[in-house]
Amino acid sequence: MSKLFQSEKVGNLTLINRIVRSATYEGMCDAHGFPTDEYLEMYTALARNEIGAIITGFVYISPCGRAMHPRQGGIDEDAKIPVYKRMTDRVHSNGGKIIMQIAHCGRQTISKATGEQVKGVSTRRSFYFDSTPRQLTAEEALSLAQRFADAVLRCKRAGFDGVQLHAAHGYLVHQFILPSINNRKDILGIDKERGIGTYFLEVVIDKIREQCGIEFPLLVKISSGDDYGNNFTQEQFVQLIRFLDKKKVEAIEISYGTMDHALSIFRGRTVPLDIILKYTPKYKTGGAIGRFFRKWFLYPFVKPSLKMFTPTYNLSFAKIAKQHTKIPIICVGGFRTKQEMTDAIERNETDFVSLCRPFICEPDFVSKLTANQEYASKCTDCNICAVMCDSANSTRCYLGMIA
Numbered sequence: 056m057s058k059l060f061q062s063e064k065v066g067n068l069t070l071i072n073r074i075v076r077s078a079t080y081e082g083m084c085d086a087h088g089f090p091t092d093e094y095l096e097m098y099t100a101l102a103r104n105e106i107g108a109i110i111t112g113f114v115y116i117s118p119c120g121r122a123m124h125p126r127q128g129g130i131d132e133d134a135k136i137p138v139y140k141r142m143t144d145r146v147h148s149n150g151g152k153i154i155m156q157i158a159h160c161g162r163q164t165i166s167k168a169t170g171e172q173v174k175g176v177s178t179r180r181s182f183y184f185d186s187t188p189r190q191l192t193a194e195e196a197l198s199l200a201q202r203f204a205d206a207v208l209r210c211k212r213a214g215f216d217g218v219q220l221h222a223a224h225g226y227l228v229h230q231f232i233l234p235s236i237n238n239r240k241d242i243l244g245i246d247k248e249r250g251i252g253t254y255f256l257e258v259v260i261d262k263i264r265e266q267c268g269i270e271f272p273l274l275v276k277i278s279s280g281d282d283y284g285n286n287f288t289q290e291q292f293v294q295l296i297r298f299l300d301k302k303k304v305e306a307i308e309i310s311y312g313t314m315d316h317a318l319s320i321f322r323g324r325t326v327p328l329d330i331i332l333k334y335t336p337k338y339k340t341g342g343a344i345g346r347f348f349r350k351w352f353l354y355p356f357v358k359p360s361l362k363m364f365t366p367t368y369n370l371s372f373a374k375i376a377k378q379h380t381k382i383p384i385i386c387v388g389g390f391r392t393k394q395e396m397t398d399a400i401e402r403n404e405t406d407f408v409s410l411c412r413p414f415i416c417e418p419d420f421v422s423k424l425t426a427n428q429e430y431a432s433k434c435t436d437c438n439i440c441a442v443m444c445d446s447a448n449s450t451r452c453y454l455g456m457i458a
């Protein structure tokens with residue numbers, strides 16, 4: 056049997072195979088961040104499909120860190136534990152393993168969502184979200200680190216098999232890491248030796264371990280590049296891997312980028328320009344004239360800088376990561392066929408593969424792979440599912456549908 060379908064451990068957790076469903080925003084929670092029945096049903100159905108581990112969409116640890124997406128889940132209060140527990144019970148009774156992804160958006164949100172001024176690592180604005188962040192004081196940052204730990208304890212009580220700390224895609228933890236955003240002069244600033252900001256991440260990890268025990272699986276998702284003018288270098292990426300190695304987290308998932316250049320995170324074969332102009336808050340303004348201008352005058356300038364889809368597009372970074380740690384590496388981004396997944400694992404370029412869009416398109420993708428060696432995902436990477444996260448719709452596949 057190919058290694059892809061052999062069981063493997065992440066900390067004390069045994070996964071039935073090496074395939075992970077990567078974090079995917081659901082858009083299935085109510086206005087207060089409580090999961091709805093639709094959320095429970097979706098995860099119950101996914102659990103029936105022989106996926107090694109399922110990672111939830113990003114969930115906020117504090118209302119001040121909510122996303123602009125209107126139907127995001129929260130794990131910010133004990134009152135939410137029972138509903139998540141109902142979900143994890145159902146996942147377990149259907150043979151699944153489920154890990155919650157926890158996050159604080161930092162500057163990547165809008166005050167309409169958080170109900171207060173957006174807080175960031177620094178006052179540097181995000182191009183996409185356009186909010187002027189207020190710089191967190193050191194005291195506030197440390198209290199948020201405690202809120203991360205409180206959230207993890209809730210996850211543990213709610214029956215999750217582990218948590219994944221979202222330290223990628225430009226959210227708060229990532230903002231602390233990146234020299235292009237973190238210009239602080241206090242202890243939370245850039246570590247001189249490493250060239251990246253690790254202090255906040257270290258406090259968060261230490262608090263989680265102290266409060267929830269070292270046996271509760273803690274995974275971390277990171278980005279390998281940032282696409283800002285002053286790019287995150289390979290040396291800085293290696294420093295981050297070495298740091299996480301030292302902290303002995305249970306697994307590291309390798310992704311890419313920030314939400315300022317979201318199409319570098321989930322790359323497409325084409326760009327769903329009309330859908331973007333219709334639904335994305337930043338680009339739908341200005342009525343028909345605004346859309347016309349963006350489509351015919353602005354977009355041609357932006358287009359050459361967009362990173363387009365290539366299969367397994369983050370694998371080169373996973374390979375580098377594996378040279379610097381024995382911690383299991385999970386690689387996400389552009390896995391669409393069994394051959395790609397098998398090759399990456401057999402060649403020891405990653406320990407696990409992780410997929411998002413193929414599972415939105417076909418929740419039973421793994422079962423189909425088991426039945427047919429040659430099966431390839433039907434996902435066309437149209438990215439409409441990603442653009443529609445900004446709408447009030449539940450996340451779904453738009454293949455062959457008009458949005």
Ligand SMILES: Cc1cc2nc3c(=O)[nH]c(=O)nc-3n(C[C@H](O)[C@H](O)[C@H](O)COP(=O)(O)O)c2cc1C
Nearest residue numbers: 077078079080112113321388389410411412440441
């Ligand atoms: C609709 C949608 C929602 C996503 N939500 C999240 C999320 O909540 N947290 C996260 O870390 N990544 C999120 N991602 C990124 C994916 O986890 C993944 O890194 C990316 O899509 C590349 O993997 P793929 O090529 O298998 O789709 C999302 C992507 C899409 C398309």
